[in-house]
Amino acid sequence: MCKNFFFKGQIPYFSAFRKLLMITWLIPFYIFVDQSEFGSFGWAGWWLLIFTVYVRPLSDILPKLGILKTLIMLRKEMGILAGLFILAHGIGFFLKTNNPFPASLWNPKFWNFNTLFGWGMAAFILILIVLLVSNKWGIKYLKRWWKPVQRLTYPVMILSAIHISFAEDENKITMVTLVIIMAILWILANRKVVLWKN
Ligand code: HEM
Numbered sequence: 077m078c079k080n081f082f083f084k085g086q087i088p089y090f091s092a093f094r095k096l097l098m099i100t101w102l103i104p105f106y107i108f109v110d111q112s113e114f115g116s117f118g119w120a121g122w123w124l125l126i127f128t129v130y131v132r133p134l135s136d137i138l139p140k141l142g143i144l145k146t147l148i149m150l151r152k153e154m155g156i157l158a159g160l161f162i163l164a165h166g167i168g169f170f171l172k173t174n175n176p177f178p179a180s181l182w183n184p185k186f187w188n189f190n191t192l193f194g195w196g197m198a199a200f201i202l203i204l205i206v207l208l209v210s211n212k213w214g215i216k217y218l219k220r221w222w223k224p225v226q227r228l229t230y231p232v233m234i235l236s237a238i239h240i241s242f243a244e245d246e247n248k249i250t251m252v253t254l255v256i257i258m259a260i261l262w263i264l265a266n267r268k269v270v271l272w273k274n
Contacts, residue, residue: 085142090149097153104157104164107171114168121161122236128155129233129258133265140272152210155229159207162236166200192242199235202228233258 080086087093107117128151135144170177180186181201186193206228208214215222237251264271 082141082143085144085146087143087146090146094150094153097150097157100157101160104160107164107168111168111172114165114172117161117168118165118240121158121165122240124154124158124161125229125233125236126254128158129229130261133261136265137261137269138272139270140274156207156210159203159210162200162203163207166196192239195235195239195242199232199239202232202235206232230258230262 104117107114127147131144131147131151135141135148138144167177169175170180175183181197186197188194206226209218209222209225214225218225234255237255241248241251
């Protein structure tokens with residue numbers, strides 16, 4: 077059972093789970109009802125983003141773990157969920173503080189890179205672009221540019237890590253560690269290094 081799960085990547089009811097994930101796309105819209113949890117939405121978006129950027133290089137480096145190959149299939153659903161949670165976090169902040177949305181997105185007051193806002197805003201705009209083209213329309217019209225646009229997820233992660241480091245000092249070490257791990261995984265995967273294979 078464990079062997080099938082971890083090494084063969086057989087997850088029971090996987091396709092049902094995948095469909096169920098699409099229902100969870102509705103959760104971030106709750107921000108329009110209650111903005112008090114905008115911080116939690118930011119965290120949910122952050123950890124889902126980590127999943128999306130880590131899973132492919134990890135699977136390339138550790139092909140023995142078939143579970144990672146199966147989880148790659150969830151990248152699109154998880155990526156969209158991450159993006160929606162992050163947008164909900166930003167929008168939640170503007171609504172909670174009575175700043176008009178979307179007008180606040182071009183308010184110079186928020187584009188200050190000496191505070192958490194500049195970094196958060198830059199990540200917000202990039203994730204919005206990625207989300208808008210994460211569909212059949214995006215693939216059809218962007219053609220060979222579609223993949224490079226999807227790769228904006230990496231700068232989004234770095235900008236978000238800086239933003240979160242500004243939010244609370246104690247987050248700094250975790251954020252730096254997660255960005256370093258991402259860089260190492262990315263380099264290893266690009267050099268086709270395999271650490272654990274069959
Ligand atoms: C429009 C863009 C954004 C705005 C206006 C914004 C606003 C804020 C504010 C005001 C805080 C401080 C909350 C507090 O101290 O209680 C915060 C924290 C945070 N932000 Fe953002 N943010 C934005 C983008 C992002 C992005 C792109 C991410 C990526 C995941 C993110 C994730 C977080 C997280 C995880 C926290 C810590 C929450 C906590 O500890 O309660 N934010 N954000």
